[in-house]
Amino acid sequence: MSRIGALTRAAWRSATQTLAKGSKSLHPTLAPADFKRALTINDRYGGLTVNVPKMPFWLTGGEAFVYRRTSHGEQQFMQVDAATGFKRPAFDQARLAAALNKVSHESYQAGNLPFDRFELSEDGRRLDFQIEDTRWSCDLASYDCTSTTFDARKGDRRELSHRYTPPAENNPDKSNASPDGKWIAYIKNCNVFLRSEDGLQDVPLSRDGAEGNCYVFSTLSWSPDSRHLAAYLVRPGYRREVRYLNSSTDQLEREYSTIFYPRPGDVLPLPQPVLFDIAGRRQIVIDGALFSNVFELSPLRWWADSRGFTFEYNQRGHQLYRLVEVDAASGRGRSLIDETSETFVDYLPLGHGQEDAGKIFRYDVDDGKEIIWASERDGYEHLYLFNGRTGALENQITRGEWVVRRVNHVDPVKRQIWFEASGMNSQEDPYWVHAYRIGFDGKGLTALTPEPANHHIEFSPDRRYYVDLWSRIDLPPRMALYRASDNAKLQQIETADISELVAAGWQPPLSFHSKGRDGKTDIWGVLHLPANFDPTKKYPVVENIYAGPHGSFVPKSFSRWTE
DSSP states (O other): OOOOTTEEEOSOHHHHHHHTTTGGGSOOOOOHHHHHHHHTHHHHHTTOOBSEEOOOEEOTTSSEEEEEEEETTEEEEEEEETTTOOEEESSOHHHHHHHHHHHHOOOOBTTBOSOSOOEEOTTSOEEEEEETTEEEEEETTTOOEEEEEOOTTTTOSHHHHTSSOOOOOOOTTSEEEOTTSSEEEEEETTEEEEEETTSOOEEEOOSOOBTTBEEOGGGOEEOTTSSEEEEEEEEOOOOOEEEEEEOSOSSSSOEEEEEEOOOTTOOOOEEEEEEEETTTTEEEEOOGGGGOSEEEEOOOEEOTTSSEEEEEEEETTSSEEEEEEEETTTOOEEEEEEEEOSSOOOOSBBOSSSSSOBOBOEEEETTTTEEEEEEOTTSSOEEEEEETTTOOEEEESSOSSSEEEEEEEEETTTTEEEEEEESOSTTSOTTOEEEEEEETTSOOOEESOOSSSEEEEEEOTTSSEEEEEEEETTEEEEEEEEETTTTEEEEEEEEOBOHHHHHTTOOOOEEEEEEOTTSSSEEEEEEOOOTTOOTTSOOOOEEOOOOOTTOOOSOOSOOSSOO
16 A cells, blocks of 8 residues: 555545545646655654554453553563553563574564564463464573464364355264263264263264265254254355466476355355254254355354254345244244344444454343344444343343444443444544443443544453553554543553654644535545645545445554555
């Protein structure tokens, strides 16, 4: 992406068309000095900020958090004790870089270590982190480091999403033990088998599995009381592959490769949930009337009392998203919650980011007695409370002309929800994220982040504290520590200093909004002026945008780059 100051990153074409009126009369010639100024932005502005904090993360113990701050181009990990407020470097970065270089034969710099997060052992003596496909563990007394290489592709959830054809699994040594330890479930010849704990009995539970219609080991799911087992029987879809030629290789010969590339209309893998009664050796194929034309079924999830299990059904076309419950005794399914749309249901998990954030959220209260569910059914993304036994709506939790962006925490005892939302403050940029707390009954809405800015909060594991990091495109980042019980501000952790950057001539972009095509909707964007901007002159406007209804790309937080 270009870093030339004259680029505009606007939300929609309508906004920039308004700004560009009269630009045709401009002389397009640029002087060599203009190109030089654009190409040397990094040289002129790099390394001029001080104490700029990045996203914090809490250590496992919950009493301390870590963040990375940048000063004059050097990055440093800082550790803060939440109880005392004591702040110090998390570890000796120079010694760690030297230790890594010694064993990895790389040239890592102390001020630019190649990882963003790490784990600290409970005794504080060992540091664990990951660099690409290598896990590292370093002793903080001796700074001796050891490494383990792993396949980053393993452990993914593709087999559970059923967006690709899972491989046939016929390895009896790959097994799944029942909670009571009496049985071991495994897949053999694409069917489900049980083996007794003493190894003397091998019992087939299914006989309908075969190549091309195979039970998938990773979907085997025991009921907590060990009386039932559920799994997906998956019929493969069409695996469309695209072949391409790589002409730039490290060998004389050209290299041919293939990638999996599904297209609209292709036959998808078809997952079929199946229930097994262990005592009766009975197999129940769940009636598919509730989940026909499948795009994807979620992993099977048992209730804690073993009365049944649930899964979420995403219909192909994404106009129906359904929570299905299956009764363990009868194998009958029913719809608990239906989410429908005339356009589409955004089926990705609810997230707080501007990009790739979906709208689906579910939280089971008291083993499904109640269910907190996110929905756009009133035109805005909000939270709802459903009766988990009947599927009836009990009440809408959040409401208004604003949207929930993320659920941070649900407290089923206090019946409170901590969440992030945008658009609640009518005088602000509607895309700024703020944090709030509210009761299950929709009462007691409390704002946690009063500053007019874009916020990101991280709670401690025990929920006693939270760290708030906020900024705007014209306000450098700031970070503070709060007590969660009463939202009291305990300590200002960092306030970024950009005085040197401003003295060098840097200027922040301008926020603006303009009416959309309907003449009513405010479309928000940012405008980057040339470094030598002259308000008496007219300038052409370059629109820099990747348009689409599926994402938001206009920056809302601080960056020194004039992108």
